Amino acid sequence: MPHKPGSFIWYELMTTDATAAAKFYGAVVGWNIAAQGNPEASGGKDYRAIVRSDGGMAGGVLQLTQDHLAHGATPTWLGYLHVTDVDAAVKAIEADGGRTHLGKMSLPVGDIAMVSDPAGTPFYVMRPIPPPGLPDAKSDAFDVKAVQRVRWNELASPDLSRVKPFYAKHFNFEFNDVMPMGPMGDYCFVDHDGVRLGAIMQKPANSAIASWLFYFGVPSVMAAKRAVESGGGKVVHAPHQVPGGDWILVALDPQGPLNGCTPGDITRWLGIPWHADGASCRSGYQRAPKLCRPEGLRRRSAKFPVAPQDRGGE
Numbered sequence: 001m002p003h004k005p006g007s008f009i010w011y012e013l014m015t016t017d018a019t020a021a022a023k024f025y026g027a028v029v030g031w032n033i034a035a036q037g038n039p040e041a042s043g044g045k046d047y048r049a050i051v052r053s054d055g056g057m058a059g060g061v062l063q064l065t066q067d068h069l070a071h072g073a074t075p076t077w078l079g080y081l082h083v084t085d086v087d088a089a090v091k092a093i094e095a096d097g098g099r100t101h102l103g104k105m106s107l108p109v110g111d112i113a114m115v116s117d118p119a120g121t122p123f124y125v126m127r128p129i130p131p132p133g134l135p136d137a138k139s140d141a142f143d144v145k146a147v148q149r150v151r152w153n154e155l156a157s158p159d160l161s162r163v164k165p166f167y168a169k170h171f172n173f174e175f176n177d178v179m180p181m182g183p184m185g186d187y188c189f190v191d192h193d194g195v196r197l198g199a200i201m202q203k204p205a206n207s208a209i210a211s212w213l214f215y216f217g218v219p220s221v222m223a224a225k226r227a228v229e230s231g232g233g234k235v236v237h238a239p240h241q242v243p244g245g246d247w248i249l250v251a252l253d254p255q256g257p258l259n260g261c262t263p264g265d266i267t268r269w270l271g272i273p274w275h276a277d278g279a280s281c282r283s284g285y286q287r288a289p290k291l292c293r294p295e296g297l298r299r300r301s302a303k304f305p306v307a308p309q310d311r312g313g314e
Contacts, residue, residue, distance in 0.1 A: 001303050002136055003082045003262040004193045006171030009081035009128060011050075011059035011150055011214060014073060015255050018063040024253050025050070027227040030148050030215050033061055045105070052148040057139050075255050078114070079153060079212050080124040081171055083307055086111040089125045089170065093117075097165060119159040122212045140303035143217070144195065153190070153198030164188065167200070175200075179243065220247040223275040 005008055015021045020035035030053055037046030046063035064073055083089040086104045090113050094100060097118030104113045110128040130137040143149040157163045167173040172192060179187040184201040203210050208258070218224045221239040228235055231255035239249045 007082045008142040013061045015075045024231045075188045080126045082222045118159045139226045147217040151217045154202045154213045156203040158203045
């Protein structure tokens, strides 16, 4: 069966140097991204597929042009949420306090539009067109267990109480469990179509920009750390274990200087997955954030100890 509305079906890196990003993410995550763009094959834009080792697609890379930058675009990662009708989705989002940043575009792979939720966090909506002869084809760019996919989607929102009902109404997100974080409020887990796809929380006061944050599956966070450092990225925090048993690494890719913030603006110091902020269609940060989640980890309640083989080391 095709994806249900509200599923994450695609991810996109907007960057000022797609060729450098191809090399960097190839080393860190293991993706294969073309070293050179082919604008003639992608509607005049430098848009490159992110290809996994198994031949599947993990997302795409958009080379930002000077025109993009002049209009306020900055490097960031954006997610695509599945809808059945882009026009209807955009109209409903606007009526509920959201905004449209890029009106509907009809592409060979489907209709898309860039919008933001009522708190200003950008994302895409998409009505995908299945490949010829495969009417029930489904995206596997998000997978809670596999390497080279996004395994967790996290939003730190300026208005948690406003966006929870927004995503529940328009994308069928369910909020069944909460992890209290003391003065920081609640970490609200998101369930969708029987899968726990991530969480939403209140944006920390010292974090300047709200965005969705995506965790990528890697075989080893230690190997990812070495690749980040040797590739010119910046490790925001070394590999560490978080509640539930997972080990994560927080890092920034090397595209552009870090503007208008300090490390305290990028991360939050609680024993939960780290948060890094990026921006789309606005000025601010000039580095795209990413997190790496090791393959082989099983999501557990925090009360259970992590197995030694799951520690995501060397």
